[in-house]
Amino acid sequence: MDELIKIISLDYLGDDRGGLVSLQSNQNIPFEIKRVYYLFATQEGVARGFHAHKELKQVAIALHGSCRFILDDGKQRQEIILDSPLKGLYIDNNKWREMHDFSNDCVLVVIASEHYDESDYIRDYQDFLKEVINV
């Protein structure tokens, strides 16, 4: 079975003044960065995601607080708690993702390989299964 959860360890460049992490295209981020967005102030009990992407690759980092990610490739589901600004979750294309259990202070930044494109989303789980069977 392929390992679904791929964590990128981000080097800590801080010193006695505080923390610092640098994200660079094709270096610690394994693609050309085209977009950055962040989720914050997620309401208690809310779950997000519930879709896959045909082409988009992303890295998600909990800059503050925590949340639980589920990744699913159509054959298996694995989960991880993101709770550190030094831990990037690599999310490949054709992986169903769900985010749960956001702490009320969670700030989740997502680094993306493509500009926003609604036609890249697969928002129905049965359509996702059809897509991955044909990969």
Ligand code: T46
């Ligand atoms: C993902 C997970 C981890 C935009 O207009 N531009 C953007 O760059 C994004 C990301 C979203 N939007 C719009 C589309 C929706 O009307 O913002 C609204 C909320 O997006 P969505 O419901 O897709 O949000 P999540 O939290 O379910 O999923 C997001 C990303 O969309 C998705 O690519 O992998 O975070």
